[in-house]
Amino acid sequence: MTLALPAASSSSSWRQPSILPGFGLSLGITISALSLVVLIPLAALFLKAASAGPADIWAIIASPRTQAALRLSFGAAAFSAIVNAIFGLIIAWVLVRYRFPGRRLLDAAVDLPFALPTAVAGISLAAIYAPNGWIGSLLAPFDIKVAYTPLGVMVALIFIGLPFVVRTVQPVLEEADIETEEAAALLGASRLRTIFRVILPGIVPALLTGFVLAFARAVGEYGSVIFIAGNVPMVSEIAPLLIVIRLEQFDYAGASVVAMIMLIVSFSLILAINAIQAWSRGRLGHV
Amino acid sequence: MSETRLHEAGPIPVYRTDRALRDSIWIKALLLTLALTFLAFFLFLPLVSVFVEASRKGYEAFAEAVTEPDALSAIRLTLLVAAIAVPFNVIVGIAAAWAIAKFNFRGKSLLISFIDLPFSVSPVISGLVYVLLFGAQGFLGPWLKANGIEIIFALPGLVLATVFVTFPFVARELIPHMQALGSSDEEAALTLGASPWRTFFTITLPNVKWSLFYGVLLCNARAMGEFGAVTVVSGRIRGVTTTMPLHVEILYNEYNSVAAFAVASLLAGLALVTLTLKTYLEWHYADAIAATKRH
Numbered sequence: 001m002t003l004a005l006p007a008a009s010s011s012s013s014w015r016q017p018s019i020l021p022g023f024g025l026s027l028g029i030t031i032s033a034l035s036l037v038v039l040i041p042l043a044a045l046f047l048k049a050a051s052a053g054p055a056d057i058w059a060i061i062a063s064p065r066t067q068a069a070l071r072l073s074f075g076a077a078a079f080s081a082i083v084n085a086i087f088g089l090i091i092a093w094v095l096v097r098y099r100f101p102g103r104r105l106l107d108a109a110v111d112l113p114f115a116l117p118t119a120v121a122g123i124s125l126a127a128i129y130a131p132n133g134w135i136g137s138l139l140a141p142f143d144i145k146v147a148y149t150p151l152g153v154m155v156a157l158i159f160i161g162l163p164f165v166v167r168t169v170q171p172v173l174e175e176a177d178i179e180t181e182e183a184a185a186l187l188g189a190s191r192l193r194t195i196f197r198v199i200l201p202g203i204v205p206a207l208l209t210g211f212v213l214a215f216a217r218a219v220g221e222y223g224s225v226i227f228i229a230g231n232v233p234m235v236s237e238i239a240p241l242l243i244v245i246r247l248e249q250f251d252y253a254g255a256s257v258v259a260m261i262m263l264i265v266s267f268s269l270i271l272a273i274n275a276i277q278a279w280s281r282g283r284l285g286h287v
Numbered sequence: 288m289s290e291t292r293l294h295e296a297g298p299i300p301v302y303r304t305d306r307a308l309r310d311s312i313w314i315k316a317l318l319l320t321l322a323l324t325f326l327a328f329f330l331f332l333p334l335v336s337v338f339v340e341a342s343r344k345g346y347e348a349f350a351e352a353v354t355e356p357d358a359l360s361a362i363r364l365t366l367l368v369a370a371i372a373v374p375f376n377v378i379v380g381i382a383a384a385w386a387i388a389k390f391n392f393r394g395k396s397l398l399i400s401f402i403d404l405p406f407s408v409s410p411v412i413s414g415l416v417y418v419l420l421f422g423a424q425g426f427l428g429p430w431l432k433a434n435g436i437e438i439i440f441a442l443p444g445l446v447l448a449t450v451f452v453t454f455p456f457v458a459r460e461l462i463p464h465m466q467a468l469g470s471s472d473e474e475a476a477l478t479l480g481a482s483p484w485r486t487f488f489t490i491t492l493p494n495v496k497w498s499l500f501y502g503v504l505l506c507n508a509r510a511m512g513e514f515g516a517v518t519v520v521s522g523r524i525r526g527v528t529t530t531m532p533l534h535v536e537i538l539y540n541e542y543n544s545v546a547a548f549a550v551a552s553l554l555a556g557l558a559l560v561t562l563t564l565k566t567y568l569e570w571h572y573a574d575a576i577a578a579t580k581r582h
Contacts, residue, residue: 014392014393014394015390015391015392015393016390016391016392018389018390018391018470019474019477019478020389020390020470020473020474020477021477021483022385022483022487023386023389023390023392025382026381026382026383026385026386027382027386027390027392029378029379029382029383030379030382030383030386030387030398030402031398033375033379033382033454034379034383034398034401034402034454037447037450037451037454038401038404038405038451038454039401040420041416041417041419041420041451042404042408042416044416044419044420044425044426045412045415045416045419047426048419048426087321087322087325090318090321090322090325091322091325091326093318094318094319094322097310098315098318098319100319104566106322106323106326108562108563108565108566109326109330109331109562110326110330111562111565112330112334112558112562113330114505114508115508115512115558115559115561115562115565116334116512116554116555116558117511117512117513117514117531117532117551117554117555117557117558118410118512118514118515118532119512119514119532119533119535119536119551119554120337120512120532120535120551120554120555120558121333123337123535123539123547123548123551124333124334124336124337124340124548124551125333127336127340127544127548128332128333128336133336134332134336135328135332155329158329159329159330159333162329162330191309191310191311216407219409220407220408220409220410220411220412221409221410221515222409222410222411222514222515222518223410223514223515223518223532227536227539239409240409240410240411240412240515241411243409243411243412243415244411244518244519247415247418247519250424252418252419252422252424252425255415256415256419259409259411259412259415262409262412263408263412266407266408266409267407269407270400270403270407
């Protein structure tokens with residue numbers, strides 16, 4: 001299949017010739033829909049944000065309320081992604097390595113946050129973590145308030161990001177051959193040493209990818225957070241909520257600038273994921 | 288063979304090997320407890336609480352909450368939005384998968400990244416972009432107003448925001464599956480004289496039907512449950528532009544908790560059905576959808 005064919009004609013030199021029909025039609029539909037629904041509207045956002053002028057953009061970015069909202073969104077997202085990385089790894093390990101009744105049900109349940117509408121997740125989390133709720137009332141004697149505090153934001157973000165780590169780590173654990181562990185054991189490594197020197201290094205790229213995916217999702221999350229957060233400006237107000245508030249005040253520039261910052265960070269994160277995957281492919285031969 | 292050699296070496300390596308390969312019962316119990324406790328606090332209790340809260344005042348209150356006119360119109364609107372957005376994304380998703388999986392061209396990986404883009408955009412921003420384009424003070428706002436076309440605070444805005452958010456779902460499931468299948472079936476059919484459309488409908492589509500169904504399932508769940516994006520474009524005109532998730536929010540903010548959870552329980556039911564079908568597909572058609580477990 002490595003036959004060096006000369007480019008068939010000048011018109012199709014940017015693609016390899018194929019006898020299959022429908023290239024023009026399918027690519028045409030794809031690019032038109034993509035442009036109309038995604039690319040042009042996103043470009044409009046950048047245009048709107050840029051039209052505010054450097055001084056105004058800076059004023060919006062530097063305002064304490066914007067800073068507080070961005071700090072909370074990114075900080076809570078990072079914290080919840082770390083929690084998810086730890087517990088996601090444990091859950092993936094338990095699901096792959098142990099056999100116990102209800103395992104497949106548990107496996108299926110991990111995807112619940114993907115399927116449950118965020119508003120439903122939001123009101124139910126608010127209900128059980130409120131001071132009089134099922135979990136909130138257990139924590140109340142210790143003076144721990146979850147709902148309507150920044151801690152509540154983190155709870156919602158942990159819920160929303162949970163499947164990402166499990167679902168990226170799980171297939172790698174399933175594929176890891178037991179032989180390398182046997183070899184390590186036969187060579188005299190203790191269980192702990194096998195875990196830290198043989199098993200974990202193979203999982204690190206997947207764990208990192210899962211962490212970044214959970215983080216990226218958490219940064220932009222809105223529905224599950226606003227019910228449990230309390231939404232006090234400067235304290236428990238997330239960046240996406242600030243965008244909604246600015247819009248409701250018809251402050252389009254304010255909304256677009258905050259959105260633009262979030263987008264720039266999100267896009268950098270996609271590049272980071274691609275880099276992690278390229279790095280792990282080069283190092284380990286798989287993702 | 289290795290067994291005999293181990294025996295020659297004495298019993299100690301066997302013992303150590305065994306210990307080094309398996310987690311001890313204590314570690315096992317600890318990890319299992321941690322995993323189950325975590326899932327209970329963050330998954331099961333929230334899910335169960337939806338149904339418990341919804342039934343707090345009995346069946347009458349529940350039935351009343353889901354059959355009052357505003358709730359019914361919210362259900363109707365949610366179904367309508369999904370009925371437009373999902374087929375649109377199915378057509379575009381199939382076209383994208385065909386172009387990407389069956390042909391090699393320059394810029395393909397860039398195209399894939401663009402298709403995935405909506406996954407990494409905050410839902411709120413997905414709604415915001417349309418307000419900036421079509422809103423009263425948006426780029427096209429004055430023109431739309433002059434011509435009497437309503438997009439924002441109306442059905443078209445809700446559909447557009449939903450399409451944006453669910454754009455990658457179908458394509459993402461189809462592309463890896465079509466790539467894995469290759470093109471030889473289609474090439475054979477074409478060589479034997481089948482027309483392009485016949486080839487598509489009798490070869491390609493049946494080949495990918497389970498991954499297509501899988502994609503539609505996820506796309507639909509997200510379309511019906513979307514909240515952030517539709518919040519921004521809806522204007523929340525009660526009974527007119529409120530989808531089910533928005534109706535839940537309104538009821539909740541009115542401290543009408545039982546009604547809010549009653550409508551929410553319908554959405555949670557949808558999530559459970561989605562999850563069941565999804566798991567069933569993963570068990571029975573693993574080959575078709577294995578490549579796509581990550582989304």
